[in-house]
Amino acid sequence: xxxxxxxxxxxxxxxxxxxxxxxxxxxxxxxxxxxxxxxxxxxxxxxxxxxxxxxxxxxxxxxxxxxxxxxxxxxxxxxxxxxxxxxxxxxxxxxxxxxxxxxxxxxxxxxxxxxxxxxxxxxxxxxxxxxxxxxxxxxxxxxxxxxxxxxxxxxxxxxxxxxxxxxxxxxxxxxxxxxxxxxxxxxxxxxxxxxxxxxxxxxxxxxxxxxxxxxxxxxxxxxxxxxxxxxxxxxxxxxxxxxxxxxxxxxxxxxxxxxxxxxxxxxxxxxxxxxxxxxxxxxxxxxxxxxxxxxxxxxxxxxxxxxxxxxxxxxxxxxxxxxxxxxxxxxxxxxxxxxxxxxxxxxxxxxxxxxxxxxxxxxxxxxxxxxxxxxxxxxxxxxxxxxxxxxxxxxxxxxxxxxxxxxxxxxxxxx
Amino acid sequence: xxxxxxxxxxxxxxxxxxxxxxxxxxxxxxxxxxxxxxxxxxxxxxxxxxxxxxxxxxxxxxxxxxxxxxxxxxxxxxxxxxxxxxxxxxxxxxxxxxxxxxxxxxxxxxxxxxxxxxxxxxxxxxxxxxxxxxxxxxxxxxxxxxxxxxxxxxxxxxxxxxxxxxxxxxxxxxxxxxxxxxxxxxxxxxxxxxxxxxxxxxxxxxxxxxxxxxxxxxxxxxxxxxxxxxxxxxxxxxxxxxxxxxxxxxxxxxxxxxxxxxxxxxxxxxxxxxxxxxxxxxxxxxxxxxxxxxxxxxxxxxxxxxxxxxxxxxxxxxxxxxxxxxxxxxxxxxxxxxxxxxxxxxxxxxxxxxxxxxxxxxxxxxxxxxxxxxxxxxxxxxxxxxxxxxxxxxxxxxxxxxxxxxxxxxxxxxx
Numbered sequence: 001x002x003x004x005x006x007x008x009x010x011x012x013x014x015x016x017x018x019x020x021x022x023x024x025x026x027x028x029x030x031x032x033x034x035x036x037x038x039x040x041x042x043x044x045x046x047x048x049x050x051x052x053x054x055x056x057x058x059x060x061x062x063x064x065x066x067x068x069x070x071x072x073x074x075x076x077x078x079x080x081x082x083x084x085x086x087x088x089x090x091x092x093x094x095x096x097x098x099x100x101x102x103x104x105x106x107x108x109x110x111x112x113x114x115x116x117x118x119x120x121x122x123x124x125x126x127x128x129x130x131x132x133x134x135x136x137x138x139x140x141x142x143x144x145x146x147x148x149x150x151x152x153x154x155x156x157x158x159x160x161x162x163x164x165x166x167x168x169x170x171x172x173x174x175x176x177x178x179x180x181x182x183x184x185x186x187x188x189x190x191x192x193x194x195x196x197x198x199x200x201x202x203x204x205x206x207x208x209x210x211x212x213x214x215x216x217x218x219x220x221x222x223x224x225x226x227x228x229x230x231x232x233x234x235x236x237x238x239x240x241x242x243x244x245x246x247x248x249x250x251x252x253x254x255x256x257x258x259x260x261x262x263x264x265x266x267x268x269x270x271x272x273x274x275x276x277x278x279x280x281x282x283x284x285x286x287x288x289x290x291x292x293x294x295x296x297x298x299x300x301x302x303x304x305x306x307x308x309x310x311x312x313x314x315x316x317x318x319x320x321x322x323x324x325x326x327x328x329x330x331x332x333x334x335x336x337x338x339x340x341x342x343x344x345x346x347x348x349x350x351x352x353x354x355x356x357x358x359x360x361x362x363x364x365x366x367x368x369x370x371x372x373x374x375x376x377x378x379x380x381x382x383x384x385x386x387x388x389x390x391x392x393x394x395x396x397x398x399x400x401x402x403x404x405x406x407x408x409x410x411x412x413x414x415x
Numbered sequence: 416x417x418x419x420x421x422x423x424x425x426x427x428x429x430x431x432x433x434x435x436x437x438x439x440x441x442x443x444x445x446x447x448x449x450x451x452x453x454x455x456x457x458x459x460x461x462x463x464x465x466x467x468x469x470x471x472x473x474x475x476x477x478x479x480x481x482x483x484x485x486x487x488x489x490x491x492x493x494x495x496x497x498x499x500x501x502x503x504x505x506x507x508x509x510x511x512x513x514x515x516x517x518x519x520x521x522x523x524x525x526x527x528x529x530x531x532x533x534x535x536x537x538x539x540x541x542x543x544x545x546x547x548x549x550x551x552x553x554x555x556x557x558x559x560x561x562x563x564x565x566x567x568x569x570x571x572x573x574x575x576x577x578x579x580x581x582x583x584x585x586x587x588x589x590x591x592x593x594x595x596x597x598x599x600x601x602x603x604x605x606x607x608x609x610x611x612x613x614x615x616x617x618x619x620x621x622x623x624x625x626x627x628x629x630x631x632x633x634x635x636x637x638x639x640x641x642x643x644x645x646x647x648x649x650x651x652x653x654x655x656x657x658x659x660x661x662x663x664x665x666x667x668x669x670x671x672x673x674x675x676x677x678x679x680x681x682x683x684x685x686x687x688x689x690x691x692x693x694x695x696x697x698x699x700x701x702x703x704x705x706x707x708x709x710x711x712x713x714x715x716x717x718x719x720x721x722x723x724x725x726x727x728x729x730x731x732x733x734x735x736x737x738x739x740x741x742x743x744x745x746x747x748x749x750x751x752x753x754x755x756x757x758x759x760x761x762x763x764x765x766x767x768x769x770x771x772x773x774x775x776x777x778x779x780x781x782x783x784x785x786x787x788x789x790x791x792x793x794x795x796x797x798x799x800x801x802x803x804x805x806x807x808x809x810x811x812x813x814x815x816x817x818x819x820x821x822x823x824x825x826x827x828x829x830x
Contacts, residue, residue, distance in 0.1 A: 016747065020770050099792055105781060107791060114803050115773065193627060197803045212608060216627050218634070218804035239826040246828035332431065354821045355435050358530065366520060366824025375829070376522060376820065377514055388529050388612045388817040389633035390805040402803040405791065406769045409781025411654040413661035414790070 002180035004188035007143060008195030011116045014173035015141035019113050023090040025168050026137055030086035033164035034079040037129065040160060041075050047152040048125065055149050067124045068150055078129045078157075081380060085133045088379040091397045092139045106408040111401045113139030115197035118189050119382075120145045120211065122203035125153035131202070132161045132175045134382045138400035141174045143196065145189050148181035155179060190215040197402075198390075200383050220390055222383035224310045225255030225338035227368040230327045230353065232344035233266035237274070239365065240343045244275055246367040247341065249282050253312050255384060256339050256371045260307060260317045262327050265291070268320045272296050279316065288318030295320070307334045324349050328356050335359055337386045339371040360386060360393035417595035419603035422558065423610030426531045429588035430556035434528050438505040440583050441552055445501035448579035449494040452544065455575060456490050462567035463540065470564050482539045483565055493541050493572075496795060497548045503794040506812045507554045521823040526816045528554030530612035533604050534797075535560045535626065537618035540568035546617070547576045547590045549797045553815035556589045558611065560604050563596035570594060605630040612817075613805075615798050635805055635814075637798035639725040640670030640753035642783040645742045645768065647759035648681035652689070654780065655758045659690055661782040662756070664697050668727050670799060671754050671786045675722060675732045677742050680706070683735045687711050694731065703733030710735070722749045739764050743771045750774055752801045754786040754808075775801060775808035 018026075037044070048070040055068055091111055098108035117140045121127045128144060135142035146154040158177035166172045178185050190199060196217040201207050208223055229247050231240045247258035263271055268291065276286055276296035286292075287302035302317045307330075309317070321327045331340050341363040342353040354362045361371040371393060373381025378396030385391045391399035433441075452459070463485040470483055506526055513523035532555045536542045543559055550557035561569040573592035581587045593600050605614060611632040616622050623638055644662050646655045662673035678686055683706065691701055691711035701707075702717035717732045722745075724732070736742045746755050756778040757768040769777045776786040786808060788796025793811030800806045806814035 016771070016773070019773070101790065101792060105785060105790075212631050218802055220804070236826070242826065242828055250829055350823075356431070358431070358434070358527075359819065361820040361822060363822040364824060366822060366827040367829050369829035370520060370822065370824075370827070371820070375516065375520075377516060387633055389635070392817050393820050402807050404774065405776040405786070405808050407776060407778040407781060407785065408765075409779060409785075411651070411657065412781040412785070413657055414665055414782050414784035 001182060001184050001188070002178060004178060004185050004192065007176050007178060008116070008192040010173040011141040011143045011176050012195045014171035015113070015115045017171050018136070018141055018174045019092075019115070019139050021139065021170060025170060026090070026139070027086040029164045029168040029170055030082045030133055030136060032167050033129070033133070033161050034082040036160045036164055037075055037079045037082070037157070040156065041072060044075060044153065044156045045070060045072070047156045051150055051152045060149065064123055068153070070125055070153055074126060078126050081130055082133045085137045085380055088137065088397060090137065091401050096403055103412050104410065105412055108406050109403045110406050112404050114400055114402050116141045116143055116195055117400060118143040118145065118192070118196045118199040118217070120186055120189060120199065120201050120203070120207065122147045122207060123149055125150040125157055127202055128154045128157040128177070129161065130380070131382055132158070134380060134397060134400060136161070136165075136174060138397045140400055141176070143176050143178065143189065145178040145186055146181070151179065151181055187214055190217060193217055202383055220383070220385050220395065221387045223338075223386035224336045225257070225384070225386070226259050226308060226310045226334060226336040227256060227339045227341070228260045228262055228331045228335060229258045229341045229343065229368060230262040230331065231264060231267060231271055232324065232327070232342055232346060232349050233264040234346040234349065235267060235343040236345060237267065237271050240271060241275055241278060243341070243343060243365070243367050245278060245282065247369055248279065248284060248316050249314065250367070250369055252314050255310070256368050257312070258316065258341075258368050259309065259311050260319070260334065262319050262321055262330055263292070264324070264327065265320055265322050268292070268295055272318065272320065283314050285315040286318055287315070289320060291320035292318040310336070324352060328353060331357050337388075338384065339363060339368045341366065341368050360384070416597060416599045416603070417593060419593060419600050419607065422591050422593060423531065423607040425588040426556040426558045426591050427610045429586035430528070430530045432586050433551070433556055433589045434530070434554050436554065436585060440585060441505070441554070442501040444579045444583040444585055445497045445548055445551060447582055448544070448548070448576050449497040451575040451579055452490055452494045452497070452572070455571065456487060459490060459568065459571040460485060460487070462571045466565055466567045475564065479538055483568070485540055485568060489541060493544045496545055500548045500552045500795055503552065503812060505552065506816050511818055518827050519825065520827055523821050524818045525821050527819050529815055529817050531556045531558055531610055532815060533558040533560065533607070533611045533614040533632070535601055535604060535614065535616050535618070535622065537562045537622060538564055540565045540572055542617055543569045543572040543592070544576065545795070546797055547573070549795060549812060549815060551576070551589060553812045555815055556591070558591050558593065558604065560593040560601055561596070566594065566596055602629055605632060608632055617798055635798070635800050635810065636802045638753070638801035639751045640672070640799070640801070641674050641723060641725045641749060641751040642671060642754045642756070643675045643677055643746045643750060644673045644756045644758065644783060645677040645746060646679060646682060646686055647739065647742070647757055647761060647764050648679040649761040649764065650682060650758040651760060652682065652686050655686060656690060656693060658756070658758060658780070658782050660693060660697065662784055663694065663699060663731050664729065665782070665784055667729050670725070671783050672727070673731065673783050674724065674726050675734070675749065677734045677736055677745055678707070679739070679742065680735055680737050683707070683710055687733065687735065698729050700730040701733055702730070704735060706735035707733040725751070739767060743768060746772050752803075753799065754778060754783045756781065756783050775799070
């Protein structure tokens with residue numbers, strides 16, 4: 001097995017340099033990497049073709065194959081992503097707050113990089129440059145452990161970033177790809193408590209579960225999105241139809257797509273049959289509780305498991321509730337802390353829902369699909385946190401930092 | 416074994432109520448608990464006496480016995496602590512920032528409680544009220560797992576808090592003590608991924624190691640403080656003597672006491688013999704590298720292990736370094752990310768040290784002993800984080816919160 005401990009040590013050493021690297025150098029490296037990605041597109045695509053051939057021979061399905069594929073357009077997108085990150089403001093050095101203590105000590109709390117950020121990810125080789133770019137800009141070393149299926153692609157993309165760092169007098173080890181893709185190396189990364197300041201898993205439920213079970217380093221979980229849309233008694237039903245259709249069908253495979261519709265009984269008779277017709281027409285399968293089923297025969301029966309499921313597909317669960325309290329309870333019970341929406345014209349209902357629903361994002365009168373780094377104005381994101389520790393919701397450059405207290409004295413001692 | 420899962424479920428339910436409880440109610444409960452602690456002091460001290468008797472019979476040493484002991488003065492201190500927390504501003508509801516997106520969506524990022532905060536702690540029964548008080552004020556439910564040695568004391572103190580909650584129409588389950596102190600319950604708390612949003616271990620290295628190894632819930636580590644004082648070439652040596660003596664001897668058993676002295680070679684011949692004499696006179700044992708030993712015969716030999724050790728006692732390691740770079744390298748190599756101080760009159764050295772040393776607090780020209788919640792103006796603290804994720808350094812009310820995005824729309828869908 002690769003000496004992952006040694007890779008951690010090298011990443012840590014590089015992170016010390018990167019932590020105080022001037023913004024200009026980091027940006028120059030990002031722009032150089034963007035150029036190199038395009039210059040080397042033939043080589044990268046050849047490596048990717050080899051990955052695709054192996055995956056196809058191993059029987060990979062068309063969905064995963066598509067995520068593995070690097071077209072010229074996707075390489076251009078990755079390059080554009082790096083340029084976009086270069087154009088974002090550098091979060092490092094921001095003074096968060098400060099004070100003078102009664103004894104004259106002057107405190108400032110200053111934003112600094114986390115240090116070494118590890119990413120364990122699956123299949124998609126674009127994560128290699130997206131994640132490394134965000135880490136680089138925020139002054140962090142990136143320790144990347146991709147999947148075996150994308151290894152040849154990842155090696156080429158990581159080489160682009162390392163060469164761009166070297167060309168700009170920054171340590172190549174600020175981006176390290178763990179090229180041994182055995183399970184043991186992933187487990188080793190999860191245990192690098194001396195070297196990894198934050199581990200972000202990017203992948204399916206099995207990966208997230210494995211990280212939750214095995215990681216001893218600090219983790220930010222990018223978890224499921226069992227997102228609800230609650231149609232309140234006072235909702236504008238035309239707007240509700242547009243929003244539910246958008247939240248469910250605009251891109252059903254992503255974590256901020258709606259997976260469950262909750263309807264107040266006062267509008268259920270009017271809305272449930274109507275939305276069932278529209279969604280069915282768009283190819284959506286509906287399952288629901290007894291009250292929903294009674295209102296629209298196209299709705300099949302739903303179990304508690306269905307209400308807890310992230311379908312990631314053209315399927316949605318439907319519940320009819322007697323009041324706002326029941327709606328909030330339902331959402332808090334089955335939600336995964338990602339994004340929850342209320343559609344209402346009632347101010348009091350909107351205020352209660354936003355206060356009492358426990359999720360990274362609570363949205364009033366708009367689609368759940370808006371919860372991401374770009375839509376929230378973060379510029380780019382490394383993931384969407386569904387835990388509460390450290391960061392919640394879309395994680396951009398700011399969420400890849402921590403702070404330190406810098407204290408200025410003139411000989412103070414404690415009495 | 417106690418059904419810890421059920422305790423977690425109850426804590427989660429209580430946390431939903433506490434999350435939106437008005438500040439006035441939370442403060443009233445805190446003040447009521449302070450009063451009750453004093454009213455019931457006889458009962459609490461009787462329980463504590465029973466704990467002390469058992470512990471003494473089991474051969475507990477004088478140090479741990481002292482930490483276990485609840486005197487009237489200590490109960491008064493605990494009550495004063497609860498009153499102090501009641502007087503602090505409520506962090507919940509603060510708007511951190513906000514923006515209007517190009518599509519008209521209005522975003523605000525609002526401070527909210529973490530939810531359920533679990534504390535696993537050792538011996539000291541005062542942690543029961545200190546931790547519960549901070550959790551209550553910040554809107555979190557507290558799930559407390561103390562040690563078997565303090566069980567009878569903890570039961571009484573937890574009852575005070577639960578009764579004070581009930582008396583103020585808040586759910587008693589906002590403070591739950593796990594009364595089964597078998598190892599299995601601690602392990603179960605570490606695995607309550609559905610119910611615990613943050614686990615903070617308060618105790619020695621063995622507890623911290625166990626939490627790091629076994630926890631699957633998000634953790635904030637309150638770890639070792641191997642704190643350094645670096646005496647630079649341009650340091651005022653009179654001030655340096657005062658600061659080193661204070662940092663080492665004012666309270667050697669705490670995590671922000673200095674454990675290592677690093678001296679620039681330009682002042683080593685003047686400072687090392689001088690500080691060795693003063694510290695030896697105060698009963699401090701010194702170990703050091705060869706250059707330090709050569710300057711003061713009282714300094715014994717130090718291994719790398721000594722440089723990495725948190726003595727928590729009247730002992731200190733001494734290293735002589737050729738320059739600032741070597742000092743920073745030494746501190747970053749052996750430090751634990753707690754508190755590091757530089758004593759210097761050289762602005763450039765101070766700026767480099769504060770930028771390049773990787774620690775929760777970097778202090779210029781003052782004692783390391785200042786890193787705590789009270790000294791930093793947080794009012795009170797639940798611990799001092801030595802990790803970078805979520806919070807760094809002293810953790811007060813603010814550090815017991817997270818945020819949610821609240822998004823106001825008027826029918827927006829994603830295109």
